Amino acid sequence: MSQWTAFFNILAKDVHAYYLKPPNISWGLLFPLAWTGMFFIKSGQGLEDVLGLLPGVVALSILFGTTSMLAVTVTFEKKNRSFERLLLSPISLELLMLAKTGGAIIFGLANAFVPVIMASFLTDLSSIAWGSFFMAVLLIAIASAFLGLFIAVAVSEVFEAQTFSNFFRFPMVFLCGLFFPIAKLPVFLRPLSYALPLTYGVDVLHGSVQSTNIMPMYLDLVVLAGFCILLFAGSLHNIKRKWIM
Amino acid sequence: MNAVEVRNLSKSFEDVKAVDKISFVVKKGEMFGFLGPNGAGKTTTINMLTGLARPDQGSIRVHGKDYLKNLKTIKQSIGVVPDESNLYPELSGLENLCFCAALYGMKKAERTAKAWELLEQFGLKEAAFRKFGAYSKGMKRKLTIAAGIIHDPEILFLDEPTTGIDVASARQIRMLIARLHETGKTVFLTTHYIEEAERLCERIAFIVSGRIVRIDTMENLLQPMQEEHLAEIICTRGEKQAVDLLGKEFKDLVFNNTGRNAGRSFSRDKEAGEEHVRVKSGEPIPVGRLVRFLEENGIQVIEARLLRSSLEDVFVRITGIEAKELLKVTETKRHGKKKKAGGGT
Numbered sequence: 334m335s336q337w338t339a340f341f342n343i344l345a346k347d348v349h350a351y352y353l354k355p356p357n358i359s360w361g362l363l364f365p366l367a368w369t370g371m372f373f374i375k376s377g378q379g380l381e382d383v384l385g386l387l388p389g390v391v392a393l394s395i396l397f398g399t400t401s402m403l404a405v406t407v408t409f410e411k412k413n414r415s416f417e418r419l420l421l422s423p424i425s426l427e428l429l430m431l432a433k434t435g436g437a438i439i440f441g442l443a444n445a446f447v448p449v450i451m452a453s454f455l456t457d458l459s460s461i462a463w464g465s466f467f468m469a470v471l472l473i474a475i476a477s478a479f480l481g482l483f484i485a486v487a488v489s490e491v492f493e494a495q496t497f498s499n500f501f502r503f504p505m506v507f508l509c510g511l512f513f514p515i516a517k518l519p520v521f522l523r524p525l526s527y528a529l530p531l532t533y534g535v536d537v538l539h540g541s542v543q544s545t546n547i548m549p550m551y552l553d554l555v556v557l558a559g560f561c562i563l564l565f566a567g568s569l570h571n572i573k574r575k576w577i578m
Numbered sequence: 579m580n581a582v583e584v585r586n587l588s589k590s591f592e593d594v595k596a597v598d599k600i601s602f603v604v605k606k607g608e609m610f611g612f613l614g615p616n617g618a619g620k621t622t623t624i625n626m627l628t629g630l631a632r633p634d635q636g637s638i639r640v641h642g643k644d645y646l647k648n649l650k651t652i653k654q655s656i657g658v659v660p661d662e663s664n665l666y667p668e669l670s671g672l673e674n675l676c677f678c679a680a681l682y683g684m685k686k687a688e689r690t691a692k693a694w695e696l697l698e699q700f701g702l703k704e705a706a707f708r709k710f711g712a713y714s715k716g717m718k719r720k721l722t723i724a725a726g727i728i729h730d731p732e733i734l735f736l737d738e739p740t741t742g743i744d745v746a747s748a749r750q751i752r753m754l755i756a757r758l759h760e761t762g763k764t765v766f767l768t769t770h771y772i773e774e775a776e777r778l779c780e781r782i783a784f785i786v787s788g789r790i791v792r793i794d795t796m797e798n799l800l801q802p803m804q805e806e807h808l809a810e811i812i813c814t815r816g817e818k819q820a821v822d823l824l825g826k827e828f829k830d831l832v833f834n835n836t837g838r839n840a841g842r843s844f845s846r847d848k849e850a851g852e853e854h855v856r857v858k859s860g861e862p863i864p865v866g867r868l869v870r871f872l873e874e875n876g877i878q879v880i881e882a883r884l885l886r887s888s889l890e891d892v893f894v895r896i897t898g899i900e901a902k903e904l905l906k907v908t909e910t911k912r913h914g915k916k917k918k919a920g921g922g923t
Contacts, residue, residue: 335683342680350668414664418725421628422681423653577632 339424340432347436351406361440365394365447383456388538389511390448392531395473396502399441403434403481404494411576412491420577426569434478434565441474462541465550469537472557476530479564486571505531510539515547530560579642581606581733581764582627587636589622596622598788599636604733604766609759611779612768613893619788620768621661624737627766628658640733654682657731661738661768663718667711671702671721674710675728682729689728696724700754716747723754733764740774752778776889784896792896799892808885809857809865810836814878821855823875824868832858852880 351357372386410416419429452458484497506512508522509531515523526532533553540546546553582604589597597619604610612620625631627638629649638645640652665674672693679689697703700720705713713721719739727734739755740748755778759765769775775782776796783793792799813820821833836854857863869879 338683338685339681342677346666346669346677350666413667414660414662415666417630417660417664418678419681420630421653421658423650423683424681425650577630 336424336428339422340428340435343419343424343429343432344435347406347433348439351402352436352440357402357440361398361444362447364397365390365444366451368393369448369451383452384458384460384542387448387452388535388542391445391470391538392473392509392511392535393506394444394448395441395470396477396505396531398444399437399474399477400481400484400498400502401495402440403437403478404484404488404498405491406437407433407482407485408488408491408494411485412489416576426572430482430565430569430572434475434482437478437481438471438474441477442470445470445474460542465537465554466541468554469534469541469557472537472554472561473531473534475561476534476557476564479561479568480530482568483564483571486568486575505529508532509535510547511535530557530564533557533560579606580604580639581608581641582766583637583639583642584623584627585637587623587626587638588634589619589626589631590634595788597626597633600785600788600790601636602783602790602793604764605781607762607764608781609755609765609767609779611775611782612766612785613770613772613775613782613889614768614785615770618770618785620770620785621737622788623785624658624735624766624768628656628735629653654729655732657726657729657734659723659726659734659736659739661741663710663715663722665710665718665722665725668709670707670709671697671713672706674721675725678725679728684729692728696728700724701750714747716743716750719743719747719751720754723751727758727763731763733766734758736765736767738769739767740769740771748774772888772890772893782889784893786897796889799889805860807859807861807863809863809868810881810883810885811855811857811865811868811872811879812881813853813855813872814880815851815853818875818877820853820872820877823872823877824855824857827871828868830859830861831863834858856885 368390369386372390407416410419419433420426422429424432449458480501481498484494484501488494488497504525508515508518508526509529510526511531515526515532518526533548533556536546536548537550537553537557540550540553580603582602584603585601586599587597587601588595588599600619600623612623614620622631626633627645629645629652640648641655643652645652666677669677675693675696676686676689679692684692694703694706697706700723702717702721702724705717710718710721723736723739726736736755740751743751752774755765755767759778765778767775767779779796781793781795782799784791811820819835821835824831824833834856836856857868863884865882865884869882872879
């Protein structure tokens with residue numbers, strides 16, 4: 334029970350100290366707005382295309398909001414040594430890292446639903462399969478948060494966390510099937526697409542919104558969950574190796 | 579039962595042996611000093627004792643339990659105050675303390691009450707709602723100590739608690755540490771301030787270059803030095819050296835020219851035309867006779883005083899190194915290293 338007290342307080346502290354800060358709230362609102370506007374203008378189509386844009390905007394909003402926030406906050410705490418205080422406390426490393434990533438996951442979920450709420454004013458969303466849509470959003474948020482954690486453990490400076498995040502994020506954006514269908518990518522890039530977690534998340538979102546998924550949705554969700562486990566286990570391994578020397 | 583038992587503990591960073599097969603015991607309720615220059619291995623030892631570093635070899639037992647096998651239980655019973663304040667700058671003093679208490683599973687009402695109690699005890703009540711980032715260095719250290727004891731640990735690890743803060747704050751912190759010890763807590767104190775260890779600790783371990791060179795009680799450490807009488811005479815530099823004149827007249831006493839006094843360098847003393855003579859004897863030193871003798875021989879005495887043997891003398895005697903010189907050298911080395919590695923050894 335005492336471990337859960339620590340868990341919820343770490344989570345609440347992060348939400349209060351980082352994610353509910355006005356600059357982050359405005360980032361969380363502006364970023365999806367900007368993406369939606371950009372896609373909408375680029376498509377040159379009418380309001381009927383809003384549904385077609387939704388999966389992409391949702392996926393990017395989660396990815397960009399979550400990875401950078403977690404990578405930056407953890408690196409910042411590591412740098413000013415307040416993270417040491419968490420490592421000294423009698424909470425298991427697994428639960429501690431889940432608490433640290435929890436805030437970013439919530440932030441990612443909130444970011445995801447900004448474009449959904451906007452879309453609800455522009456078009457009819459009743460055709461969306463909400464169950465699989467929500468599962469995809471949740472797993473993308475978890476995978477992105479764990480990717481942020483993985484990045485945070487690999488770097489020592491806050492600016493490195495930002496740069497390193499982009500190293501992962503931009504290839505993912507272009508290769509996950511959002512801008513170009515995977516089938517139209519050069520043959521040598523296709524295997525790379527399938528090595529990225531966002532590809533599977535985007536596929537479930539496409540399936541949930543317009544039934545245009547290219548793989549079975551259950552398979553997408555299983556693979557995405559596998560990525561989450563892999564990224565979390567890899568991060569824990571690196572923390573034990575690099576931070577508890 | 580011993581609070582902490584360490585056997586053959588070693589730790590290397592790449593090819594640098596930071597801690598080399600050290601063994602010691604800290605008794606329950608004891609104030610144990612871990613004394614050594616910067617870079618001697620104090621922080622590495624404390625990191626191993628608190629679970630922040632893994633030993634390459636050796637064993638640690640806390641209250642008789644194997645540390646690595648009972649890490650969670652043991653972490654609950656220890657408090658750690660690191661060498662740098664590591665609380666959250668964006669949280670207030672009160673929020674920081676409540677958060678630290680929550681990490682140890684304390685309930686909301688309990689942690690709020692305890693936080694206010696500590697803020698009062700540490701003289702920080704007025705700054706309770708101020709952000710930690712806006713605290714002065716001394717206040718930060720005090721709040722960090724309060725955060726280390728909020729869960730009422732049985733053993734408290736203090737790493738360089740007074741480093742880098744002003745004299746008044748350091749004095750207050752020493753008083754707080756002494757008070758904590760009076761409440762029955764076992765205190766493991768690392769410091770490179772010899773006087774601090776002398777004032778606070780019951781037993782001392784000297785660590786130099788990762789090895790413990792001596793462990794003993796303060797009494798035993800100071801005993802041989804107390805049998806020695808010391809005095810220092812500062813006089814004007816005349817045609818003849820005071821040290822030579824005194825040596826010829828008082829053959830049962832040992833005279834040495836020392837280059838420094840009260841922080842002044844030898845060259846500055848030389849420029850100022852002063853001579854510093856240290857007198858050593860197994861018997862009480864007749865300072866008055868020495869002063870009269872020098873003045874009769876045309877040398878003006880500026881100051882003459884009896885010196886008390888200190889832990890610094892013990893340190894010098896045991897390690898064979900002039901303590902202040904050693905600290906200066908290692909501090910310079912560490913500074914360069916810290917820039918590269920981002921931490922101490």
